[in-house]
Every structure is written in C-alpha cells, then in structure tokens.
Amino acid sequence: MTEQKAAGELRVAIAGLGSIGTKIATALDQGIEGLTLSAVAVRDPAKHQAFLSGLRHQPQIMSIDQLGEAADIVVECAPSSQLRAIVEPAVKRGKAAVVVSAGGLLDNYDLIDLARARGGRILVPTGALIGLDAVNAAAVGTIHSVKMVTRKPVDGLKGAPFIVQNNIDIDNLREPLKLFEGSARDAAKGFPANVNVAVALSLAGIGPDRTQMQVWADPTVTRNVHRIEVEADSARFSMGIENIPSENPKTGMITALSVIALLRKQRATLCVGT
Numbered sequence: 568m569t570e571q572k573a574a575g576e577l578r579v580a581i582a583g584l585g586s587i588g589t590k591i592a593t594a595l596d597q598g599i600e601g602l603t604l605s606a607v608a609v610r611d612p613a614k615h616q617a618f619l620s621g622l623r624h625q626p627q628i629m630s631i632d633q634l635g636e637a638a639d640i641v642v643e644c645a646p647s648s649q650l651r652a653i654v655e656p657a658v659k660r661g662k663a664a665v666v667v668s669a670g671g672l673l674d675n676y677d678l679i680d681l682a683r684a685r686g687g688r689i690l691v692p693t694g695a696l697i698g699l700d701a702v703n704a705a706a707v708g709t710i711h712s713v714k715m716v717t718r719k720p721v722d723g724l725k726g727a728p729f730i731v732q733n734n735i736d737i738d739n740l741r742e743p744l745k746l747f748e749g750s751a752r753d754a755a756k757g758f759p760a761n762v763n764v765a766v767a768l769s770l771a772g773i774g775p776d777r778t779q780m781q782v783w784a785d786p787t788v789t790r791n792v793h794r795i796e797v798e799a800d801s802a803r804f805s806m807g808i809e810n811i812p813s814e815n816p817k818t819g820m821i822t823a824l825s826v827i828a829l830l831r832k833q834r835a836t837l838c839v840g841t
Contacts, residue, residue: 577833578605580638582631582653584615586813587667588644590823591830596622599827601834606637608653635660640833642826647671647759654678658687665690665826669766670755673775692829695764695819696793698806700840702771705799713778715751715765718743718785718792723816729757729782743785751778758782760817764793772797791819 579595579602581588588607595604606627609615619625627637631649634641635657642665643653650671654664658681666672669691672679682689693699702713721737724730729747730737737744747757751765752775762780769778785792790809797804810819832838 575834576601576603577640578603578638579640579642579830580604580606580608580626580634581642581644582608582634582649583643583645584609584618585644586815586818587823587826588642589618591642591644591826592618592622592626594827595830596624599831599834600836602640602830606634608634632656635662639663640665640830642830643667644826647763651675651678654689655681658682658689659685661686663688663690665692665829667692667694667763667822667826668759669694669763669770670759672770673752673755673766690829691767691770692822692825694767694822694825695791695808695810696768696795696806697808698795698804699767699771701802701804701806702768702797705797705801706772709800710773711798711800712796713768713772713798714780714796715768715778716781716783716794717762717765718783718788719761720788720791720812720816721784721786723791723812724758724761724782724784727758727761732757737784740784740786743783743787745781745783747780747782749780751775751780754780754782768795 581592592604604626606629608629608631612628631653640663641657644667647668647670650668657664666689751769754762755766765780769775790811792809795806810821813820
C-alpha cells in the first residue's frame with residue numbers, strides 16, 4: 568500500500584494536456600481535498616515540459632495504457648478516437664475513468680460491461696450543460712421526450728466530419744444555418760468534437776436514439792448556445808446555457824470546470840446535487 572493510499576488520497580491521472588487537461592492538472596496541483604495528481608500521458612512530452620515544470624508536484628509521464636497502474640481515477644481529455652485506449656486499461660484494473668469525450672462511448676459501449684465485470688466505474692461529467700440532475704431524476708420515472716438545439720460560432724464547427732462529408736461551406740455565412748437534425752447518436756458521429764453534451768444528456772435520460780438534436784452554425788453568436796426541452800411524467804422543463812469557448816473553440820471553458828467539480832465530489836465532506 569502506498570503512502571498516498573494510506574493517507575486516504577485518491578491518485579488522479581490525466582490523458583491529454585490540451586485546454587481541458589491543463590486546467591484540471593493545475594487545479595489538482597493547487598489542491599483538491601483528498602486527491603493528488605500522480606501521472607499524465609501526452610503525445611509529445613517536450614511540448615508540455617514548460618507547463619509540467621511549473622507544477623509544484625511533478626507527475627509521472629507515461630503511456631496511456633499505463634495510467635491505470637499509477638492512479639485510482641483516469642481522466643480522459645483526448646480526442647474521442649483515443650477513448651478506448653485510455654478507458655479500457657483503467658476499468659480492467661477496477662479503476663474509475665472520467666470520460667470527457669462522451670460521444671466516443673456510443674461506439675465503445677462494451678466498456679460499461681467490462682467496468683461492471685472488473686469493478687471499475689465510468690463517470691461522465693455534466694460538461695457544458697446544466698440540469699443533468701433534473702434529467703437523471705426524471706428518468707427514474709418516465710421521460711416522454713428530450714429535444715436539444717445547439718448553436719455554435721462557425722470556428723467551433725470547422726472540420727466536423729458531417730460538414731466535410733457533405734461539402735458544406737460555412738466560412739461565409741451571414742445568417743444561421745441548420746446543419747443537422749436527428750438523433751443524438753447520429754449527431755455524435757457527424758460532430759464528434761461538438762456534441763458530447765448531447766450524448767451526456769441522452770445517457771442521463773432516454774438514450775441516444777430517442778434524444779433529438781439540432782446543430783446550427785450561427786455567425787451571430789460568440790458563445791456555444793444550448794437549449795434543452797424535456798417532457799416527463801414528473802415535470803416539464805426547459806434549460807438554456809451560453810458557454811464561452813475555451814482556447815479550443817470546439818470546447819467551452821465550463822467543460823474543464825465541470826470535471827474539476829466532479830473530482831472534488833470524490834472526497835468532499837459535503838456534496839450538493841445528485
């Protein structure tokens with residue numbers, strides 16, 4: 568048993584040090600009750616050396632498949648194509664994995680069964696949405712419908728597979744353009760870096776096939792705008808949020824803060840919210 572485990576601390580490892588991962592690493596280094604940053608995995612360690620050198624406590628640098636050995640919680644902050652390589656080794660060892668790229672779970676749903684069999688856990692943070700607590704509660708009863716509309720600045724949508732495959736020109740838009748309407752599952756395939764929020768919403772509620780989604784490119788907005796409407800036997804409610812983009816225009820600043828809030832709950836004496 569390590570000294571950290573004896574002290575009751577949970578070791579946290581981070582896969583990816585982009586706009587989200589660096590904020591989470593900084594928060595852990597500055598201090599979160601009962602947690603310590605033990606390791607990171609990055610594609611190019613030299614690129615991140617200045618950042619890592621600035622931390623008070625130096626984490627180990629290791630490959631993504633080793634993170635589960637060095638941590639109790641592995642946080643995935645990488646492209647969705649790397650999700651399996653990060654999550655599978657962790658849950659195989661009975662560890663917890665925090666999944667930011669929730670859309671990637673839909674193509675790797677067997678990881679949930681693997682986690683269940685090995686005693687691991689997969690945690691999906693609230694991310695850029697509000698109200699997932701309410702959706703979780705409503706799902707204990709019966710939810711009839713969930714609809715979500717996402718509007719993003721043009722820069723936040725460039726390069727999305729749906730746009731590339733359909734040869735849609737969004738560079739010179741002067742008014743909002745609806746790019747997509749359909750299920751959250753199909754939205755995740757077409758916009759893997761943009762609609763993790765919709766997948767999280769669907770997993771909290773009635774699933775990715777019944778959750779309906781619209782995606783708009785909107786040159787009139789400067790924030791990532793999400794509107795959700797839920798009809799359930801217990802309540803009817805709507806939610807709206809406008810998130811400020813991070814250094815990565817595809818991701819809102821609040822996404823990293825949501826992961827930090829989730830990590831704080833792991834050892835917090837007082838927890839508010841379901």
